[in-house]
Structures are given as structure tokens and as C-alpha cells.
Amino acid sequence: MIKIENLQKKYSGFTLDCTMEVHPGTITGLIGQNGAGKSTTFKSILGLISTDGGSIQLFGKNVEELTKQDKQKLGVALSDSGFSGWLTIKDIIPILANMYDEFNKEDFIEKCHQFQLPLDKKIKEFSTGMKAKLKVLVAISHNATLVVLDEPTAGLDVVAREQVLDMLRSYMEQDDRRTILISSHISSDLEGLCDDIYMIHNGKIVLHEETDILLGNYAVLKVDDKKYEIMDRKYVIKTMKETFGYKCLTDQRQFYQENYPDIVMEKGTIDELIMMMIRGDE
Amino acid sequence: MKGLLIKDCKLLLQQKKFLIMLVLCAGFLMFNTEDSTFLIGYATILMGIFVMGTISYDEFDNGYPFLFSLPISRRDYVLSKYVLCIASTLSAGIVATVLSVLLGNLGAESANLGDSIMAGMIIIAVCTMIIVIYIPVMVKYGSEKSKIAMFVLAAVVGGIGVICTKLQEFLSMDMTPLASALSNLGNAGLTLLAVAGCVVMTGISFGICVRIVMKKEF
Numbered sequence: 001m002i003k004i005e006n007l008q009k010k011y012s013g014f015t016l017d018c019t020m021e022v023h024p025g026t027i028t029g030l031i032g033q034n035g036a037g038k039s040t041t042f043k044s045i046l047g048l049i050s051t052d053g054g055s056i057q058l059f060g061k062n063v064e065e066l067t068k069q070d071k072q073k074l075g076v077a078l079s080d081s082g083f084s085g086w087l088t089i090k091d092i093i094p095i096l097a098n099m100y101d102e103f104n105k106e107d108f109i110e111k112c113h114q115f116q117l118p119l120d121k122k123i124k125e126f127s128t129g130m131k132a133k134l135k136v137l138v139a140i141s142h143n144a145t146l147v148v149l150d151e152p153t154a155g156l157d158v159v160a161r162e163q164v165l166d167m168l169r170s171y172m173e174q175d176d177r178r179t180i181l182i183s184s185h186i187s188s189d190l191e192g193l194c195d196d197i198y199m200i201h202n203g204k205i206v207l208h209e210e211t212d213i214l215l216g217n218y219a220v221l222k223v224d225d226k227k228y229e230i231m232d233r234k235y236v237i238k239t240m241k242e243t244f245g246y247k248c249l250t251d252q253r254q255f256y257q258e259n260y261p262d263i264v265m266e267k268g269t270i271d272e273l274i275m276m277m278i279r280g281d282e
Numbered sequence: 283m284k285g286l287l288i289k290d291c292k293l294l295l296q297q298k299k300f301l302i303m304l305v306l307c308a309g310f311l312m313f314n315t316e317d318s319t320f321l322i323g324y325a326t327i328l329m330g331i332f333v334m335g336t337i338s339y340d341e342f343d344n345g346y347p348f349l350f351s352l353p354i355s356r357r358d359y360v361l362s363k364y365v366l367c368i369a370s371t372l373s374a375g376i377v378a379t380v381l382s383v384l385l386g387n388l389g390a391e392s393a394n395l396g397d398s399i400m401a402g403m404i405i406i407a408v409c410t411m412i413i414v415i416y417i418p419v420m421v422k423y424g425s426e427k428s429k430i431a432m433f434v435l436a437a438v439v440g441g442i443g444v445i446c447t448k449l450q451e452f453l454s455m456d457m458t459p460l461a462s463a464l465s466n467l468g469n470a471g472l473t474l475l476a477v478a479g480c481v482v483m484t485g486i487s488f489g490i491c492v493r494i495v496m497k498k499e500f
Binding site: 047076084091124 | 284285288289293296340342344348352354355499500
């Protein structure tokens, strides 16, 4: 559905160098710190910025060759951009109806009621949560095959975040061709949603793994200096010096469980992974 | 493009009060002036600027990235702005001209209906030219910086005018043939020249604006 090969984008002090793939019928997450390159990657995918090298394919076509018809199959929600705040939902309904052939007006209005979004109120007067829900609703209002969501849960409380994620789960259940690419710096959002996770840091993809493998096989080992010296470190990906000794990230939890049963081991959460991948040494 | 035009119309409706004030001022001027030349220019230019306000709305709160992820091309976006601006400026200009002609306060007292209409058309064409020059400047520099850019542009044009005049005096060039050639064109010829100039200027401006938007990064 999306294929990015050696995408290059250079700004002063930052270079994006990204290769990733999003398969049909999956939810792929892109995680990383603020300024890691998530939004630059998304903007490149959407053709909003020029690139300095590499290729991006959407629906099997180069992004520059996408037609308006192709873009009908694309739903987009951006964290820092949306319809003018001066408009109301009532105003945007005819706009969407004239933009998208498959805009489902009845369903859209029903969902707005369901999420208690007032149709007559100006968007600028909405709360952060309401704005976020509206953006996602707009992105999934027209039977898009590919939905691209940049930080859709940023700034939301737990309840609102879960509502947005449920909305996406239910959207995916309706058609097995539907695909989502979602970015977030809140890893717990993605743990329960994504099939596949890419981690980006300083413009580079530093990790790509299926979520099940990430949560099932990865672990953080906590060892003292003595243990660290004697243990087999061939499956250690990253190491971090701590006051008690070392924290080691491994993608072979079972190996250490079987061979070093006395090692303190924490199941890998995505937050832990981010921390280790970014701050740990090779 | 229809979706974009609907969006712009919905945004313009947010400024109903400004539009009503504009119409009231125009009405006041119309009934309190003996020559509506200024009124036609006023209605045309202000309507153009009013509609161009939709560019500010798009720019406000970083609206462009989302806008260009919708199923439209960048060219469609520019086209929608030109269609809306030109349609509204022409409508305002034509309504002002028709009302002025009906009230009999356009042109000299001796002027016939045709001459009055042609005077109106020349004013509309010149004002539309100003508007189409402003659109790409506004798209490139944004609503705030474009005001400075237009001021600089006006100063540059004025400066060129002064230099040309000085040059003409310095070289002792005789401009009488040009002036007489223009006057020989007659009202119809001058109107045609203004309209043609407006069409050419719109085409050039549109081309420049499309290039600006194509190159823009969001």
C-alpha cells in the first residue's frame, strides 16, 4: 500500500533517511520522539514537501503521479492542520460531499452525534478532544482504503484516546483491505492497535518489528557488573550503564530465561524499547 | 473544485457583516456623488480583497497541509481562487456600473449609454488587473507579508514610472504620437485594449500563481 525506499529529505541540522513499507490490511505504527522525523515522513508521503532522493509509492504509483481519483482512496488526519476553525461541521458536510464520491453523509452525522460533536458550533470553539475526533471522523468518512494519521491522539486524555483508537479498530473491522499508517509518541496507543511498528530516531528507522514479536520476544535484562561480564551477550541489542550495573535490551527473551534464570528480566514495553534504542549503546 | 468553492463561500459567509457594510457604503456613495467612477473602482477592488480573504483563512492555523491532502490538485486550488475572485469582482463592478448608468451619474453629462458602459468596463478591467496582480503575491508571501510586498511592488512600479518620465525628458522623446494614437483608438478601442490587457494579465498572473503553489512546501 505504501512503499518508501531510501527517502531523503535534508533540512539544516536534520536529515531524514527512511525506508519502510505498509502492507494492505494492516495497521502500521510509526513511533519516535518529537522531532524524530515522523511528520516529515508523513508530509513526504502526502506530497506536501519535496524530497531530496529516494522514492515513495502509494497504491503502486509514485506519489507525484497520484491522481485526484487516487486521492479519493486516501483519508488523512494531521495533528497540526485541518479544516478552518471558522467553519462548523454543518459547513464541512457539503464540502466533503463534493470532494469525495463515497462520502457517507448519514454515517458521518450519526458518528458526530455519537461522539457528541455539535454540528452548529465553530470548530475553533471545540475542545482538543473534539477536534481530534472530528479529524479522524473526516479521514474515515469516505471509505478510504488507506488512512494516514499523524499523531491523532496528541494532547488527548485517556478516555478520548481510547475513543479515537476504538473508532479506528471498528473502521478496520469493516473491510479487510483497509490500511492505516499512524504515528504517535504515545507508545501505549500503538501497542494495542498496530500489527507492525517502525521506530524512527534522528530521521532514521532504528527498529522495525511486528508488534507481537516486539512485545513477546523483546525484554530488558537488569544485571550487575559481574553478571554482565560473564553472560553471553550475542542477543543483546543495546546496553545502558546504570547505577546497579547494566540494562540490556534483547530480542531473545527466551534464551536468557532458559540460560540465566536468575537474571532480573522486564517484559519489553514500547516505552522501554524507545528508551533503550535511543539512549543505549551498541 | 466545487468542494473548494463551497468551502470559500462558507468562509465568506463568516464575514456577512463586513459585506453588508461594504454594500451600504457603496449605496451611500452612489446616491451622494455625481460621478460614479470612484464607486465602480471601490466596489470592484473591495470585493476582490474581500474574496481574497479566503486565502488568509486557508493559511490561518496551518490549514494548507490538510487542504492539499484532499482530492484536489494544487492547480485546482489556484483556479478556484481566480474563479471566485474574478467572478465576484466582475459581478460587483457590473452591478455598480449598471446602477450608475441607471442613476445617470457615470461619465460626462453629454455621454451616451454606450460611452458610460465602456467607461465602467475600463474601470472594472483596471481594477481586476490590480486584483490579479495581488493574488500570487498573497499566495507567496501570506496575508501579512503580502501587504508589505504589494507596497514594495507599488513603489517599484512608481519608481519605474518616474525613471521612464525622466528618461523621456532627458532624451527629449516626443510622446505625442503615442498619446494621439491612444486617443485615435476611441472609447471602443480603449475599452477593448483595457479588457485585452486584463485578460492577458490574468493569464500571466494565473501561470505565476500555479508555479508558486507547485513549488511551495507545506
